[in-house]
Amino acid sequence: MRKHLFIVLLLTLASHGYAQRGLESKKDSTKTVQDSIKKIEFLKNIGNGFLPFNYFNLDLKYLIKFNQYEGLRSGLGGITNDRFSDRYRVDGYVVYGFKDKRFKYKIGGGFRINKSSNTWINLAYIDDLQETGSSKFLTDKRFFTFFEPRLLNIDLFHKHITKSVGLQHKFSNHLLLESQLATSKVEPTYFYNFLIDNKIYSNFDLSTAKTSLQWSPFSEFSEINSKFEETKNGFPKFTLQYTQGFKSVLGSDFTFSKIDFRTIQEFKHKNEANTKLTLVAGLAKGDVPITHLYHASPNNITKETIMQRFSVAGLNSFETMYFNEFFSDRFSTLQIKHIFKPFKISDRFKPQLVLISRYAIGNMNNIERHQGIQFNTLNKLYSESGIEINKLLFGFGLSFAYRYGGYHLEDFEDNIAFKFTFNISL
Structure with missing residues (x-):
């Protein structure tokens, strides 16, 4: 036993x-x-450009930048995360320009009113600069790079103090909406007069309503950590935005409307190469100051020689188009990129060849309204083509582009842009 x-x-x-x-x-x-x-x-x-802490994510894009107006721009910013609250958020930043010797900042926040549709009400107060002629979609996802190539050489900015309230809503995983009501006090940092009905405006107030839709019908989504995230980046994608300006509402000076459209298509080939097409178009009508018109994303400095113009190529910019050369109240651009399979020279050295062609066309009514600034229109087809050899060393590569067609310049070398590229992924 x-x-x-x-x-x-x-x-x-x-x-x-x-x-x-x-x-x-x-x-x-x-x-x-x-x-x-x-x-x-x-x-x-x-x-995505955030350094996470317990209740707060530090936004890396505010740490350091450079442009021609502010010189070195440095500061801190961030947003609260889900550990702080999944119903409320607070965000903001403070930066300082060492050349213009001025602080800029944003104070913002939001609260969620519906979890299943991810519906948020957002509030913001911004005192900052914006590039003249730039147009952004409200629904654009956050896009982060270690530095923004075009920003280095931009010199045409306008100051704005903007108060806004917005609505963010998800109809489905494939269809997103953002709307915004805003008032802005706008002051160009350069000499500019806007002539309307024999009255000259050197600065102005705007009241606007903006609605943006982003449709990704071929993307696929899965639930990850109680959140639906895009697991397959499907193409084509479509973005449409409408802006309406109201005169005499909260002191606004002008009535105008704008429609912006973008579609992106990508074809993946069997040999691991892919072709990407990006079509962007915009139309502005009414009394629209140059601050809110369109440029075609130029990225070339006005210098005499090719090597004096040597800088950083952008991701979707016209490398041979000079800054402030063209403005439009209606325009369209088409960019075609064919990205070859990387050449595997060794496990660490895999350069990649990219062929690029870009086209732009546009025009402007009532050019005489815009005084103090000289520019051309895009009523003839603007064309450039080139190549990139990326990831030659530590993410750096080289870019070459040539300008031809309706806006080909008399001096041969003025049509050439030779720059380096920077591509890195985590």
Whole structure:
């Protein structure tokens, strides 16, 4: 009997030890998975330009930048995360321009009114600069790069103090909406007069309503950590935005309307190459100052020689088009990129060849309204083509582009842009 009890005791201890080891192994496995998830989430945040802390994500895009007007621009910004609250958020930034010796800042926040449709009400107060002729879609996802190539050489900005209230709503994973009501006090940093009905405006007030729709019918989404995220980036994608300006509403000076459209298509080939097409168009009608008209995303400095113009190529900019050369109240651009499979010279050295063609056309009514600034229109087709050889060394590469067609310049070298590229992914 004692022998039997002794055997049972040994078996019990053995099974208990095995169970403990199994439990410990299970705990170790669970911890490894959790650590892996945390690492992936951390890298995702860094890739989006955020350094996560307990209740707050530091926004890396405000740390350091450079442009021709502010010189060095540096500051801090960020947004609260889900650990702080999944119903409320606070965001903002403070930056300082060392050349213009001026602080800029934003104070904002939002509260969610519906979880299933991810509906938010957002409020913001902004005192900052904006590039003249730039047009942004409200629904654009956050896009982060370590530095913004075009920003280095931009010199045409306008100051604005903007108060806004917005609505963010998801009709479905494929269809997103953002709307915004805003008032802005606008003051160009350069000499500019806007002539309307024999009255000259050197600065002005605007009251606007803006609605933006983004449709991604071929993307696929999956629920990850209780959030639906895009798991397949499907094409084509479509974005449409309408802006209406109201005269005499909250002191606004002008009535105008704008329609902006963009579609992106991408074809993946069997040899791991892909072709990307981007079509952008805009139409502005009414009394629209140059601050709110369109440029075609130029990225060339007005200097004499090719090497004096050597700088950084942008991702979707016209490399041979000079800054402030063209403005339009209606325009369209088409960009075609064919990206070849990387050349595997070694495990670390995989340069990539890209062929690029870009086209732009546009025009402007009532050019005489815009006084103090000289520019051309795009009533003839603007054309440039070129190549990029990316990832030659530490993410750096080289770019070459040539300007031809209706806006070909008399001096041969003025049509050439030679620059370096920077591409890195986390």
